Amino acid sequence: xCELMGMSANVPTDVCFSFSGLMQRGGATGPHRDGWGIxxxxxxxxxxxxxxxxxxxxxxxxxxxxxxxxxCTVISHIRQANVGDICLENTHPFGRELWGRNWTFAHNGQxxxxxxxxxxxxxxxxxxxxxYAFCWLLEQVxxxxxxxxxxxxxxxxxxxxxxxxxxxxGVCNLLISDAEYLYAFCATKLHFIxxxxxxxxxxxxxxxxxxxxxxxxxxNDIVSVVATQPLTTDEQWRALRSGDFLVLKQGEEVSLLR
Amino acid sequence: xCELMGMSANVPTDVCFSFSGLMQRGGATGPHRDGWGIxxxxxxxxxxxxxxxxxxxxxxxxxxxxxxxxxCTVISHIRQANVGDICLENTHPFGRELWGRNWTFAHNGQxxxxxxxxxxxxxxxxxxxxxYAFCWLLEQVxxxxxxxxxxxxxxxxxxxxxxxxxxxxGVCNLLISDAEYLYAFCATKLHFIxxxxxxxxxxxxxxxxxxxxxxxxxxNDIVSVVATQPLTTDEQWRALRSGDFLVLKQGEEVSLLR
Numbered sequence: 023x024c025e026l027m028g029m030s031a032n033v034p035t036d037v038c039f040s041f042s043g044l045m046q047r048g049g050a051t052g053p054h055r056d057g058w059g060i061x062x063x064x065x066x067x068x069x070x071x072x073x074x075x076x077x078x079x080x081x082x083x084x085x086x087x088x089x090x091x092x093x094c095t096v097i098s099h100i101r102q103a104n105v106g107d108i109c110l111e112n113t114h115p116f117g118r119e120l121w122g123r124n125w126t127f128a129h130n131g132q133x134x135x136x137x138x139x140x141x142x143x144x145x146x147x148x149x150x151x152x153x154y155a156f157c158w159l160l161e162q163v164x165x166x167x168x169x170x171x172x173x174x175x176x177x178x179x180x181x182x183x184x185x186x187x188x189x190x191x192g193v194c195n196l197l198i199s200d201a202e203y204l205y206a207f208c209a210t211k212l213h214f215i216x217x218x219x220x221x222x223x224x225x226x227x228x229x230x231x232x233x234x235x236x237x238x239x240x241x242n243d244i245v246s247v248v249a250t251q252p253l254t255t256d257e258q259w260r261a262l263r264s265g266d267f268l269v270l271k272q273g274e275e276v277s278l279l280r
Numbered sequence: 281x282c283e284l285m286g287m288s289a290n291v292p293t294d295v296c297f298s299f300s301g302l303m304q305r306g307g308a309t310g311p312h313r314d315g316w317g318i319x320x321x322x323x324x325x326x327x328x329x330x331x332x333x334x335x336x337x338x339x340x341x342x343x344x345x346x347x348x349x350x351x352c353t354v355i356s357h358i359r360q361a362n363v364g365d366i367c368l369e370n371t372h373p374f375g376r377e378l379w380g381r382n383w384t385f386a387h388n389g390q391x392x393x394x395x396x397x398x399x400x401x402x403x404x405x406x407x408x409x410x411x412y413a414f415c416w417l418l419e420q421v422x423x424x425x426x427x428x429x430x431x432x433x434x435x436x437x438x439x440x441x442x443x444x445x446x447x448x449x450g451v452c453n454l455l456i457s458d459a460e461y462l463y464a465f466c467a468t469k470l471h472f473i474x475x476x477x478x479x480x481x482x483x484x485x486x487x488x489x490x491x492x493x494x495x496x497x498x499x500n501d502i503v504s505v506v507a508t509q510p511l512t513t514d515e516q517w518r519a520l521r522s523g524d525f526l527v528l529k530q531g532e533e534v535s536l537l538r
Contacts, residue, residue, distance in 0.1 A: 066405050067368035070328070110325035118377060122403035143401050145380035147324050 034092035111148030131193025208262035244273030292350035369406030389451025466520035502531030
């Protein structure tokens, strides 16, 4: 099973992979040996780091470990390949531009038959069902909304509708972002939590992923984290149900479509 | 003046910024204080590193210095801003997908009035004339060739024609790639050289940019480099003329349209 992790915050916040943890699970014995990727938004721009190599011997992972990037919106993915070769083209998250916005997409699950869905302006570069599903989904948005809809809720309904259609094919836990919003769609397993200052001593921490709030947090900071599994054991993470579509903006839950 | 540098090779080759050089020219006193970026193709995928900060204090630059990536096709750009704020969105090279291929674009010059050119499926994320020109150019390709043309030369003629149209607006030295080909269009200043094994002791080297052929080159290696200025003083670089459109593939010049 792949691992998804997303973050939405109202102030730029560090997200650091704990590479000692990745070395355990992304190594020769762990299940996530088929690459990983992370996308950090910085304003409307996005920085992407991807590596098809197991994280335990990835020089890119070593790079990021030494360089925590602050971001308000982050999507990350650790891959266990089931469809598509192990190569950089097939490594999540995937990115495309629509409306002058950088869209990012990461998927956990399998979508057999997705290649029967009709594509349009977007064509996969690699050979995964995931990238294909992303190209299809973004085309649906483009066709229905050549310009961004004035009422954002119309877009959310469309995105949920598309995710529901993908769900008929198989498993699709999804994280999607356009820089401003972080969307999470649950097929089988996704959890989230919203944390507010003061964050106290109980920093979010796990052997695999961590959020470092550092000492620079302010009383106004709000940070939501979505992850396949809860990343802490001493906090109340909310489990999303199958079909749930969560909308986060600036760290806050703004909608949960069921 | 911005600096462009591109590389095409028939085997994956290291390209390293010489960051001691960048520190001189990208620093507080140098002209290229407004960011830099580099795109490395790896198969059909592309790794991009960009930074709006001056290179002399860029942590991303430090990252890359310690991690030389081997690639057959590279495009890099050092920016001196004249249109558009200094931010990550406005930092070259720019990327978009067409035909399931990752296209990359870097521009040196100014194109006043380019915003009167009609866009289509691609919309700029940032505010540079360069990204606008890229979105326009790629739309022309998409409209004329919804699928890749069987005769590649038809595509080259269209790309040159688009570049010629941009040239009527101002200055556009361009580097463009779709992973397989590296295209270079000269408005005012571009030089190139094709080097073959044995490379001997005269490795390409400069205070600003370098190609490290290392000790792993083979007799079959072919590497072409395109740069704003020749990167060596003891070799015969060929100067492109205004309007020249150079097509490189696997390190070889395959066409020069005038």
